[in-house]
Amino acid sequence: MTYNFNDFKKKVSEGVEHLSKELSAIHTGRASSAILDGIFIESYGAMLSVQHVATIANEDARTLRIVPWEKANGKEIEKAINNANLGISVSTDDAGLRIFFPPLTTERRISFTKLVRDKVESARVTLKGVREQTKNDIISAEKDGDMSEDEKTRSLEDLQKFVDEANNNLDAIGAKKEKEIMS
Numbered sequence: 001m002t003y004n005f006n007d008f009k010k011k012v013s014e015g016v017e018h019l020s021k022e023l024s025a026i027h028t029g030r031a032s033s034a035i036l037d038g039i040f041i042e043s044y045g046a047m048l049s050v051q052h053v054a055t056i057a058n059e060d061a062r063t064l065r066i067v068p069w070e071k072a073n074g075k076e077i078e079k080a081i082n083n084a085n086l087g088i089s090v091s092t093d094d095a096g097l098r099i100f101f102p103p104l105t106t107e108r109r110i111s112f113t114k115l116v117r118d119k120v121e122s123a124r125v126t127l128k129g130v131r132e133q134t135k136n137d138i139i140s141a142e143k144d145g146d147m148s149e150d151e152k153t154r155s156l157e158d159l160q161k162f163v164d165e166a167n168n169n170l171d172a173i174g175a176k177k178e179k180e181i182m183s
Contacts, residue, residue, distance in 0.1 A: 003141065003155035005162060008134045012127060012166045019123040019170060023177045026112055030180075031064045031101050039084055041076040050077055059098070067096035104181070112181045120174035124167060131163050 024034035033056045040047045050056065054068040054077060068074045078097055081090050087108075089100045104112070135156065142152035 002151055003134075003138050003147065003158070005134070005158065008130060008159070008162065011130045012162070015123055015126050015130070016166070016169055016173070019119060019173060022119050023116060023173065026115060026177065026181070031058050031060070031062050031099070033058075033064060035086055035088070036064075036066075036081070039077075039080050041073060041080045043070075043073055043076070050080070053077070054096070062101045062103070064099040064101075065096060066099065109181050113178050116174055116177045116181065120170055123170050127163065127166055127170070131159065134159055 021037065024032070025038060033051070036050045036056065039050045041050065041053060042048075043053050050066065053070070053073050054066045057065050057067075059065045066077060068077060074092060074097060078090050078092055081088070081097075081099065087102070089102070091098050091100070138147075138152055138155045138159065141147050142149060147155070
C-alpha cells in the first residue's frame with residue numbers, strides 16, 4: 001500500500017495560499033486594494049470587510065478611491081484604516097475616501113524585504129511541521145504492518161520531493177514580492 005499524500009498536499013496548498021495573502025498586504029508603493037483585505041467595519045450589526053460595503057477603484061498608481069454604498073460607513077472605514085496603521089494616509093471628501101500610498105524610502109523597502117523573508121521562513125517552519133507529521137505517519141504505518149519497508153522508503157522519497165517542490169514555490173513567491181518591493 002502506498003501512502004496517500006492528499007492530506008499533506010492540502011495542508012501545503014493552504015500554507016502557500018496563506019503566505020500569498022499575507023504578502024499581498026505588504027504594500028509596494030503602488031496602490032492595491034489587497035491592502036484592505038484585513039480591514040473590517042461594523043455595519044448592520046455585523047463585521048464586514050471594506051470590499052463588502054464600498055466600491056474600491058484605483059485612481060492612479062498611488063491612490064485608491066473608496067466610495068461607500070452608504071455615506072454613514074465612510075467615517076467607520078476611515079477610522080478602521082487609520083487604526084490598522086498600514087503606513088498609508090486617508091482623506092475624506094463628499095464622494096468618499098482617497099487612500100494615498102506614499103513612495104517607499106530605501107529604509108522602508110529594506111524593512112519590508114525583511115518582513116517578506118520572515119513570513120516566508122514562517123511558512124517554511126509550518127511546512128517542516130507538516131512534513132514531520134506525515135513522516136511519522138509513514139513510519140508508523142510501516143511498523144503497524146500496513147506497508148512494506150520498500151514502500152516506506154519510496155513514500156519518504158516522494159515526501160521529500162513534495163517538500164522540495166513546496167519550498168521552491170515558497171521561495172518563488174517571496175522572491176517575486178521582494179522584486180516588487182525593490183522596483
